[in-house]
Each structure stands twice: as structure tokens, then as C-alpha cells.
Amino acid sequence: xxxxxxxxxxxxxxxxxxxxxxxxxxxxxxxxxxxxxxxxxxxxxxxxxxxxxxxxxxxxxxxxxxxxxxxxxxxxxxxxxxxxxxxxxxxxxxxxxxxxxxxxxxxxxxxxxxxxxxxxxxxxxxxxxxxxxxxxxxxxxxxxxxxxxxxxxxxxxxxxxxxxxxxxxxxxxxxxxxxxxxxxxxxxxxxxxxxxxxxxxxxxxxxxxxxxxxxxxxxxxxxxxxxx
Amino acid sequence: xxxxxxxxxxxxxxxxxxxxxxxxxxxxxxxxxxxxxxxxxxxxxxxxxxxxxxxxxxxxxxxxxxxxxxxxxxxxxxxxxxxxxxxxxxxxxxxxxxxxxxxxxxxxxxxxxxxxxxxxxxxxxxxxxxxxxxxxxxxxxxxxxxxxxxxxxxxxxxxxxxxxxxxxxxxxxxxxxxxxxxxxxxxxxxxxxxxxxxxxxxxxxxxxxxxxxxxxxxxxxxxxxxxxxxxxxxxxxxxxxxxxxxxxxxxxxxxxxxxxxxxxxxxxxxxxxxxxxxxxxxxxx
Amino acid sequence: xxxxxxxxxxxxxxxxxxxxxxxxxxxxxxxxxxxxxxxxxxxxxxxxxxxxxxxxxxxxxxxxxxxxxxxxxxxxxxxxxxxxxxxxxxxxxxxxxxxxxxxxxxxxxxxxxxxxxxxxxxxxxxxxxxxxxxxxxxxxxxxxxxxxxxxxxxxxxxxxxxxxxxxxxxxxxxxxxxxxxxxxxxxxxxxxxxxxxxxxxxxxxxxxxxxxxxxx
Numbered sequence: 087x088x089x090x091x092x093x094x095x096x097x098x099x100x101x102x103x104x105x106x107x108x109x110x111x112x113x114x115x116x117x118x119x120x121x122x123x124x125x126x127x128x129x130x131x132x133x134x135x136x137x138x139x140x141x142x143x144x145x146x147x148x149x150x151x152x153x154x155x156x157x158x159x160x161x162x163x164x165x166x167x168x169x170x171x172x173x174x175x176x177x178x179x180x181x182x183x184x185x186x187x188x189x190x191x192x193x194x195x196x197x198x199x200x201x202x203x204x205x206x207x208x209x210x211x212x213x214x215x216x217x218x219x220x221x222x223x224x225x226x227x228x229x230x231x232x233x234x235x236x237x238x239x240x241x242x243x244x245x246x247x248x249x250x251x252x253x254x255x256x257x258x259x260x261x262x263x264x265x266x267x268x269x270x271x272x273x274x275x276x277x278x279x280x281x282x283x284x285x286x287x288x289x290x291x292x293x294x295x296x297x298x299x300x301x302x303x304x305x306x307x308x309x310x311x312x313x314x
Numbered sequence: 315x316x317x318x319x320x321x322x323x324x325x326x327x328x329x330x331x332x333x334x335x336x337x338x339x340x341x342x343x344x345x346x347x348x349x350x351x352x353x354x355x356x357x358x359x360x361x362x363x364x365x366x367x368x369x370x371x372x373x374x375x376x377x378x379x380x381x382x383x384x385x386x387x388x389x390x391x392x393x394x395x396x397x398x399x400x401x402x403x404x405x406x407x408x409x410x411x412x413x414x415x416x417x418x419x420x421x422x423x424x425x426x427x428x429x430x431x432x433x434x435x436x437x438x439x440x441x442x443x444x445x446x447x448x449x450x451x452x453x454x455x456x457x458x459x460x461x462x463x464x465x466x467x468x469x470x471x472x473x474x475x476x477x478x479x480x481x482x483x484x485x486x487x488x489x490x491x492x493x494x495x496x497x498x499x500x501x502x503x504x505x506x507x508x509x510x511x512x513x514x515x516x517x518x519x520x521x522x523x524x525x526x527x528x529x530x531x532x533x534x535x536x537x538x539x540x541x542x543x544x545x546x547x548x549x550x551x552x553x554x555x556x557x558x559x560x561x562x563x564x565x566x567x568x569x570x571x572x573x574x575x576x577x578x579x580x581x582x583x584x585x586x587x588x589x590x591x592x593x594x595x596x597x598x599x
Numbered sequence: 600x601x602x603x604x605x606x607x608x609x610x611x612x613x614x615x616x617x618x619x620x621x622x623x624x625x626x627x628x629x630x631x632x633x634x635x636x637x638x639x640x641x642x643x644x645x646x647x648x649x650x651x652x653x654x655x656x657x658x659x660x661x662x663x664x665x666x667x668x669x670x671x672x673x674x675x676x677x678x679x680x681x682x683x684x685x686x687x688x689x690x691x692x693x694x695x696x697x698x699x700x701x702x703x704x705x706x707x708x709x710x711x712x713x714x715x716x717x718x719x720x721x722x723x724x725x726x727x728x729x730x731x732x733x734x735x736x737x738x739x740x741x742x743x744x745x746x747x748x749x750x751x752x753x754x755x756x757x758x759x760x761x762x763x764x765x766x767x768x769x770x771x772x773x774x775x776x777x778x779x780x781x782x783x784x785x786x787x788x789x790x791x792x793x794x795x796x797x798x799x800x801x802x803x804x805x806x807x808x809x810x811x812x813x814x815x
Contacts, residue, residue, distance in 0.1 A: 098680070160753065160800035161793045162760040164771060169793075172785045175522040182524060183508065250663065257665035261515065261764070263487075263508035263524075268667060272425065273509060276491040279452055281429055282676040289664055289672070296663035380766070381779050390777050391609035421766045426675065433678035435685065511764060514779045521782055542782055 100283040107274045114270030115291045121188045121266060122253045122295075128192030129252070130245070133199030138229060140204050151200070158197035164258055166190045171262055183262030191255060195248055202244040206237030243310065246303035250296050257292075267291055362567040365410065368437055374410055376403040377422035377436035381514040383537030384592050385442050386419075395419050398533075398592040399440045402459060402559075405584065406438075409575045423512045424491035428452055431562050438561055438572070442534060444493045445558035454565060455558035456572040461597075462531035463551025464494050467520070467538055474527050476549030480505045485525035487516040494530045497553045513538075520545075531555045533593065605784030606791070610777045614788070617773030618795050624687070624769065625756040628694035632755070633748075635695065636702025643703065644710040645732070654703070661700035667761050669693045674765040690762040690769075698755045705751060709744035710736055742814045749807035753800045760796075770795060 104111070139151030158166065167190030174181060181189070210233050218228040259266035271288035278284055368374055378399050379386035385397040400419065407417035420436050427439045431453060442462070445455045466486075468474050480486060482504035488495045490509045498507060508525055510516040517538050520528045528535070535547045559576075561568045579585040589597045639658065643651050661669070673696075674689040684692055713736045721731040763771040774792045778785045 156801060156804075157793075157797060160757075160804065161796045162757040162771070164760045164763070165789060165793055165796065168789055169786075171524070172518060172522050172789065175524075176786065180523040183519075254663070254665040257667040258761070260667070261511060263510055263519070268665065269509070271668075272490050272511075276425060276495075279428060280679075281672075282679040285668060285672050285676050289668055292665060292668065293660070293663055297659065300659065300663055380776065383779075387779070388776050390613035390773070390780060391607075393613075421768075423766065426766065429675045429678065433683050435683065512775075514775050518778065518782065518785060 098282075099286060100278075100280050103274065103278050103280060103283050104287050107270075107277075110270045110274055111267070111287060111291060114265065114267035115294075117184065117259075117265050118253065118256050118267040118292075119295065121184065121191065121256045121259060121264070122249070125188050125191035125195060125252050125256070126249050128189070129195035129199050129248070132192060132196035134203055134234070136196060136200035137203035137207060140200065141207055143225065155197045155200050158194060159201075163190065163194045163255055164261065166194045167258060167262060183264040184259060184266075187256070187259040187262050187264040187266075191252055194255070195252055198251075199241075199245065199248055202241050202248070203237060206240040207233055209240055210236045239310065243303060243307045246299065246306060250299050250303070253292065253295050253299070362571075364437070364561070364565040364568040365571055368410060368568075372411070373416045373418050374403070374407045374438070375418045375420060375436045376406075377427050377430055377439045377441055378403060378419050379423070379441045379513075380421040381423075381512050382442060382534055383541060384533060385537070387537075388421075398460070398588060399442065401588045401591070402579075403438075403440045405579060405588075406440075406559075406572065406575050409578075410571060424489050425511060427491075427560075431560060434562065437568065438559055440559050442531060442557060443560055444531070444555040446493060449560070452563065453560040454563055454569050455560055456569055457576055458556040458558060459576055460533070460557040462533045462555040462557060464497050464529060464553040464555055465532040465535055465547050465551050466549055467517075467528040467535040467545055467547055468526065469520075470544055470546050472526065472548075474548065477501050477552045478549075480527065484527065487520050487525045487528045489513055489516055489530065492530060493553075493555065498529050501552055536593075601781060601783035602787045604781050605777075605787035610784075610788070611791070613773050613777060614770065614791065614795070617768060617770040620767065621756070621759045621769040622799070624690055624694065624762070624767070625752075625759050628691050628698060628759075629752050629755055631691070631695040632698035632702055635699035637706050639699065640703040640706025641710065641732070643707050645728070658700045658703050661697055662704065664697075666693070666697050666758055667764060669697050670761055671764060686762075686765055686767050689765060690759070690767045694755060694758060694762075697758075698751060701751050701754070702748065705744055705747045706740075709740040709747075712743050713739045742811075745810050745814065746807055749803055749810075753803050756800060756803075757796065 136151050136154055139147040140155070142148065142151075167187055170181070170186040170190050170193075171183070174186070214232055215228055218232045219225065223231070256266055257268040260269040260272055263269065267288060271285055275281055275284045378395060379397075380388040380395055382397065385399045386395055387397055388395045403419065404414040404417060408414040420430070422430055422436070422439065422441050424441075427436075427441055427443065428449075430436050431439055439453070442460075443449075444462075445458065449455070466474065466477060466480070474480060474484065477498075480498070480502035484502070484505045485508055486498055486502070486505050487508050487510060488498060490511060495507055495509060498505065508516075508519065510519060513530070513534060516528055516530075519525060521542065528538070532547060532551055539545050539547055559572050561572070576585075579588075586596055589595075639654050643654050643658070645651070670690065670693040673684065673693040674686065677684065677689075710732075717735055717739075718731055721735045722728075726734065759767075759769055760771040762769055763775065766772060770792055774788050777788050
């Protein structure tokens, strides 16, 4: 195949772009990390609540939990964020693209985390719950002190994977002018006209985050497997 | 039990085969909207190679907006794209190929139009594109075919009444890849500029209260204001935005033909008709 | 909010046209990614020298990038080096390549989950490597792969919405156009779009659960 590079430079990779726009790249990189970390925390809290709803001995809570999980995880993330971005203002709440995007990410991811946590809780033998309740602990206390600490161990590897997904998915913030890495990539590209180089550098910054995390997840998985 | 497993595997393989076959079948049908003829890329020197290539292809492929009221807007009911730019494009197809239906309209956005032209996917851009020096390095422009100027769209009753009111902390929406981003950053350096993929998303964001004003060319803003009477264009224009038709660099024959067409359009009075049809007034002479 | 103006026959028909493109692109990409993912996953499981390492590198690279970036890169950066696929094929290729990497991992871990003792037993009873894989490992691994595979398919179907960024005329794109004609229809239109995605994906997840129960 004949490679004929178009755009701003004749080199395959134009490193002067990285030099010239390093501030923009770093600003986006920082916002991507910030959004992903906040969304991880949010989705973990929300996911735990929903998971407890799903297994709680109260029927309406079960229904709500199931409906939440099934609905959210079967529609695209883009749509979830659009609801927050365009829907909240009609309720009188206006949040910017970064915040809406991060909330949307947290809500979307929480449906997957809720399932992971539920699976973790279910893996703890039922006898323990019965014993704890029989010894006079309330349901919430049983959850907090007996079941959840054990469930968390099983949940850690899927959580790691969800965090990687979050970082990747945070790229949709660009659609809502959320000032993330992808957004700055788009902006830099309209300046340089060298799409190839511009986005290779964007990719590099994402990999800087996701590759080490992937390795960490694999190591944790191996260690947990060995302990079993 | 074992047999059932193999049945399941067989079913999976069959389904896969069906999907792949279906894929091959649908390729032919769905091609018209998105294939990529690169004829214009291969011919760039001497005589009228670009026009010859378009003639042998039998259609003119033009990149237009699908989301910009008055210039290029897709109607969900009819599936047609309509607007000022579209009428100009159709007239050009008639001039070059003798038939205004020998045209293919491809959707572009401000962000995607230059890459698509560079790649040879479209012969021309007729998409509210301002002529400026920086872009002249990337593409070849025709003469001016529409004179616009950048302005501001705000909610009625907004404290912002002109570009002078755009201050630190004011959130202004714009579109990625548009000249309006650079202009507003010059005129109001302290404002926060939020850039969206297309005008649709930008106006939706303004209506959702995500910012204080939307800036782009007045002609596009009037289209938005006509859609929602709660919004108005304020403060007149603060830049000149002459629109040009863009061809790939080096396609001089095509640019010449476009210029001849524009001249004949103006001298015949046809230009004024198209202008009045969309803008609602006769152009300033 | 304008429900009446949003749910006109023309609008709904236009949305369905978009949904058809969504389904078409998703099915083609699923088929391609399934085949590629199965082959690469099995090759990695079999630990073919050099090839497995090369595939591991490729899979890790793709898996760790945002799909939105891959789609945009395929559509607008590859042409700069002479590979121009157009909107439809860029969408299909980008989705297929990304999901193939994910499916490759599903297949590999599915195969790895099969009890090593069984493999040793099969080998010592005289079966060669390929036959052991085909008769012993694959049937068991496949059962464990069904749920994660189907959830990958659901992901892919949802992910087609990201092609709105390169103006593929799929469901999200057409929804945007409808909203552009009547700005008050935004929320009602988003609601009906959500229902369309939900119905198909929910059916897929139900099928997955049934398959799982049956194979167990």
C-alpha cells in the first residue's frame, strides 16, 4: 500500500503538535482523570445502594432496583447524559457539560457495579445472614458489618475493569463541551488539520491511564485467585 | 446433552454466516450514502481533469450541512435536504451536468468538511463556509456567494445586547472548527467558549440554559430565532463572513467553473430569487 | 415539552429508519467481531509463539482506548495515510475492531476457565492438542462464554450511537435532526429513542439468560 500522508506535515507523526499544544493536552488529561475518579466514587456509592435495594426483603425496593438496573444498562451512555443535559433544566437545575457528563457516567456505570456487588453479596452463604439476624443484629447492620465486607473482595476485580471503562467512556464529554481529553483533541485538530498526529497523541494520553490500570487489575485478579 | 451443545454451536455458526452474508448483501444498497470515490484526488493537473472526472462519474458530490436552518436542513418527513446552499448546489449540478438531480448531498459539519474534501469524498463544500487566509492554505475558494457577519443569539430579556456585553464568566456557545470561535476569542478574550460538534447540539445547549449566548453567522442565527421566538439576534454583526464554495487544492478548473456559474447566476437574476426565497429579502447591492 | 408535535408519523418513521441503520451496523459488526474475537482468543489461549504475543499487544492496545477515538480515527485519520473507508464502513470497522478485542478476552478467559485436570486427562488418553480443544475445552468454555458474549453484543448495539460523531445516519443522528426541527420535542424524542434501544437489548439479555439456564 502506498502511504501518502496529507494534512499539516509530511512526517507520519508530527511531534511539534505535541509540543505546541501540550498545555491543552494536559488540561484535557487532568479533566478526564477528574471526571473518571468522581464518576467512580459516585457509581460505587449508587451501585451499592441499588444492589442492597435489589436483595432487601422489601418488594417495592426490589422492583425499583431491578427496573433501574435493567433500564440503565440497556440504553446507550450518550442517551443517559442527554437526559441529564437537556432534561434537568426543565426541572430548574442547570449543570454544565462536565458535571452532567460525570453524573451521567456515574449513573450509567452504577447499573453495572450494582450487578457486580449483588453477585458478591449472593456469594456469601445465606446461613451467615440468618445467624446474624438471629443474634439480634438489624438487617442494615448485618449488611454493613457482615455481608458487604466479604462481598467487596469479590467485587474488586470487576470494579477495576469498570474504572477502565469509565476512563474510556468519559470521552463522550466532548459531545457536551466537557473540556475532557477528547474535547481538546477535537479543538487542537481544527487548528492543525493533522488529524492523524493529533489523535495519536490523544490516544497516547488515554493509554497512559488505562494500560497501567489493566495490568493492575490482572495482578489483583491473580492474587485473589491464588488466595482461594 | 452433548448433542444439544453441538446444536447450539451449529446455530451460532449458522447465524454468523447469515449475518455475514446479509452484510455482503446490504453493502450494495447502503453504499450510495457513504462510499468514497477518490476520482478527484487522482486528477489534479492540466485541462479540465476535475470536471471530466465529475462528468464521467455522472454526478456532483457536494458536502452540505444537514442541521442548519435556511442553508441546509434535512426534513424528517420528506427526507430531503433544503436551503440556500442546496439551491446553489443544484444549480451548479445543472450547469455542469445538465441536470439538477445529478447531485449527491453528503452531510458535513464544520469539524468534518475539510478532511472529507481532502480525502476526495466530496467534490465541493457548500456549507456556510467563511473564506479566510488560514483556510486558503487548505482549500481553494470560489468568489464570495453569500455575505454573512458574526452575531449573537440570546434569550429575550438577556443582559447581553451586543458583543461588548460579553465579559469574563459569560458562557458563549460555538461550533468546533468554525471561524466564529477564533473571532469571539478575539473580541471577548475573557469569555468562556463552549464548543459543540454541530449547531443542533449548540442550540439545544443554549435552550437548556447551559450558556448565555450562541455565536455564529447572523444568517444561521436568524434561522434558529425563527424556530423559537424566545430567542433573538442582538447587537448587529461584529465581523464579516464572506461565504465561499471550496474545492480541493489544485482543482483550478472546477473553481473556474464554479465562478462562471456564480456570475451567470447573479446576472440572470436567479441568485436574487434564491436569496429572497430563503433569507426573505433582496440582497444588498 | 411537546409530545404531540414530537410523535408524528413522519418523525417516528424517520426514527425507525435510523434504528434500522443502527441494527444493520450492529449486526454486521457483531458478526465480524465474533469471528475475529473467537479466532484471536483461541490463538492466544493456545499460546502460539510470537503470534500470541503480537495478538496480546494488539488486543491490549485496542481494549484500552475509547471507542469514540477509534471511530473518529478510522473515519478521519486513516484517510490521511491512504485508507479511506467512508462513513458506513468506518463505523462498522471501528466497532468490529474494538468489540473483537473485547470478545477475544471473553473467549480466552472462557477457555482458560476449563478445569486443567480434564485437559491433562484428555491428552494422556491420546487426544492431540487440537482435538482436546475441540472436544473437551470448547464445549465447556462456550457455555461460560454465553453471558459475557451477549453482554458484549448489547454493548456493541449501544455503542453504535457513538457513530453520531461522524454523521452516520443511525438512531441518535436522526433523533438530533427531528429535535432540530422542533426544539420542544427533545425530551419526548429522547424517551422514545431510549425505549427503542431498551426493547431490543432487553430481549437480547432475556435470550442470554434462557440460553444460560438451558446449557447449565
